Amino acid sequence: MLWECVSILAFAGISVILILEVFRRPKNFPPGPSRIWSTMAQFKKNPLGALMLCKEKYGPVVGLKIGEFRVVILNDPADITKAFGNKSLNSRPPFLPAMIYVGGENHGTLTSSDEVWKAVRNCMVKSMGSLHTSPINGEASLTLSHDMEPLKELLERLSNPVSKEKLSLAELRSKLYIPIANHVWHVLTGEEIPEENKAGLQQQLVALQKALWQPISSPVWFLPTSAKRLPSTRTLLQEIKKAVDPLHAMVEEMVQETQKNGDDDSKTFSQAFLRGCRSYPCLRGYEAVHLKGAFFTLWHTAAETVGNLMAWTILWLSLYPEVQRKLAQELGQTDILDLMSLPYARAVIQEVLRLSSTAPFANFHWSVEDYKLGNGMVIPKGTVVIGNLFGVHHDPSVWPDVEVFRPERFLENEGGEENRAKVLLPFSAGLRTCPGQNFARNFILYALSQVLKDFQFSWDPQQARPTPEEIMDKSLVSIFRFVPDFKIVVRKREE
Numbered sequence: 001m002l003w004e005c006v007s008i009l010a011f012a013g014i015s016v017i018l019i020l021e022v023f024r025r026p027k028n029f030p031p032g033p034s035r036i037w038s039t040m041a042q043f044k045k046n047p048l049g050a051l052m053l054c055k056e057k058y059g060p061v062v063g064l065k066i067g068e069f070r071v072v073i074l075n076d077p078a079d080i081t082k083a084f085g086n087k088s089l090n091s092r093p094p095f096l097p098a099m100i101y102v103g104g105e106n107h108g109t110l111t112s113s114d115e116v117w118k119a120v121r122n123c124m125v126k127s128m129g130s131l132h133t134s135p136i137n138g139e140a141s142l143t144l145s146h147d148m149e150p151l152k153e154l155l156e157r158l159s160n161p162v163s164k165e166k167l168s169l170a171e172l173r174s175k176l177y178i179p180i181a182n183h184v185w186h187v188l189t190g191e192e193i194p195e196e197n198k199a200g201l202q203q204q205l206v207a208l209q210k211a212l213w214q215p216i217s218s219p220v221w222f223l224p225t226s227a228k229r230l231p232s233t234r235t236l237l238q239e240i241k242k243a244v245d246p247l248h249a250m251v252e253e254m255v256q257e258t259q260k261n262g263d264d265d266s267k268t269f270s271q272a273f274l275r276g277c278r279s280y281p282c283l284r285g286y287e288a289v290h291l292k293g294a295f296f297t298l299w300h301t302a303a304e305t306v307g308n309l310m311a312w313t314i315l316w317l318s319l320y321p322e323v324q325r326k327l328a329q330e331l332g333q334t335d336i337l338d339l340m341s342l343p344y345a346r347a348v349i350q351e352v353l354r355l356s357s358t359a360p361f362a363n364f365h366w367s368v369e370d371y372k373l374g375n376g377m378v379i380p381k382g383t384v385v386i387g388n389l390f391g392v393h394h395d396p397s398v399w400p401d402v403e404v405f406r407p408e409r410f411l412e413n414e415g416g417e418e419n420r421a422k423v424l425l426p427f428s429a430g431l432r433t434c435p436g437q438n439f440a441r442n443f444i445l446y447a448l449s450q451v452l453k454d455f456q457f458s459w460d461p462q463q464a465r466p467t468p469e470e471i472m473d474k475s476l477v478s479i480f481r482f483v484p485d486f487k488i489v490v491r492k493r494e495e
């Protein structure tokens with residue numbers, strides 16, 4: 001009797017929940033898995049695989065719930081480009097780690113929207129000057145070469161024939177922190193980070209890496225602000241804050257220095273930025289806060305993402321020795337400083353960006369008002385919007401031999417860079433595209449030209465080559481997709 005009651009009650013309860021779920025879907029919300037048959041478990045195990053499944057099952061636009069957030073996934077590159085170019089979707093979700101990362105709401109471009117965002121973005125892009133266009137040469141290349149010494153020493157040691165040790169891709173990534181951080185700092189401020197501070201900075205960057213890049217399924221991302229009070233979430237958030245504080249202090253000091261010295265000559269990024277702020281009434285009184293936010297985001301994101309991309313590049317080159325040989329030859333034949341003018345090298349970078357898809361979700365957008373899609377569906381205000389860039393770059397109907405690393409697909413005589421470029425969106429699309437993308441490409445080619453001169457990288461012949469599934473399983477997927485920590489064999493280049 002009791003059992004019957006319990007099961008009837010349970011049945012009634014489940015039906016009510018189901019009915020509520022059906023009615024909770026906003027009108028014209030795109031189709032997708034309902035919360036009851038939650039994709040959460042799948043998403044936790046393999047977030048990129050879950051996105052691919054959703055795309056297969058529900059088509060170009062998918063609506064669902066992840067944690068407490070309503071989410072729409074855009075799978076079609078044309079939809080992504082159009083949507084992210086519209087100001088209705090031009091904001092970022094209120095993810096707690098992002099707020100702590102940049103210092104709060106309305107700090108720089110990351111946590112601002114509307115008019116303020118537009119003004120800050122304008123100041124930022126105008127003040128970036130050489131950073132987002134010019135190749136690395138002259139004085140900059142000398143200091144960079146100096147900062148890369150520890151990496152070269154490591155490679156030297158590992159390439160010794162008696163050494164049985166291999167190169168960890170995670171270590172490669174962290175060895176690049178200082179060269180990149182110092183280089184960007186130098187370009188932005190005109191000054192270098194003092195030699196004696198570099199070791200401490202290296203440790204802080206590693207600490208932040210550990211605290212910040214929680215898997216994308218971690219509650220810190222998809223929980224509402226009120227969940228700050230949960231003890232486990234609070235601990236994670238406090239760790240991020242502890243790790244980011246010393247880096248903020250460093251930037252803060254630089255900002256104060258700039259304010260003290262005045263911005264009359266606009267020679268550096270910071271001077272130009274402060275000066276630029278004066279043209280926008282909406283920024284008045286908040287110049288220092290925005291400079292701090294914009295500077296920190298540019299500087300830290302560069303150190304994180306460019307090092308990661310370089311490590312991915314070494315992974316692909318070690319798996320494809322023929323590509324490595326051709327690339328080393330092209331880079332070695334020229335002393336042109338504008339490495340981006342080399343066709344094969346350019347194609348290699350494009351293919352690295354496609355296969356690695358290091359910003360697989362287009363860094364998440366947020367709708368500040370309802371947005372109507374071409375097919376009549378609606379993304380309601382307050383929705384997280386994912387541009388499924390991983391899916392765009394791994395669509396077998398667009399890319400033949402989709403999992404094969406083949407830079408030739410980007411060469412003119414192989415069917416056209418023009419066509420392919422349309423669907424390659426590694427730095428996202430629309431209003432919030434990454435302003436540092438040429439910097440990233442230039443830096444990686446520069447770093448490659450430095451290491452491929454003397455060393456070659458190969459997959460350990462004792463180990464089976466990783467399958468695409470293994471590469472997927474072993475890469476940490478957070479806001480960015482980080483290189484799996486495979487171990488690579490390093491040898492001296494003989495040629």
Ligand SMILES: *[C@@H]1O[C@H](CO)[C@@H](O)[C@H](O)[C@H]1NC(C)=O
Pocket residue numbers: 086087088370371372373
């Ligand atoms: C942006 O989206 C809104 C809402 O869907 C629409 O009314 C508006 O026309 C779009 N703007 C542009 C420039 O396409």
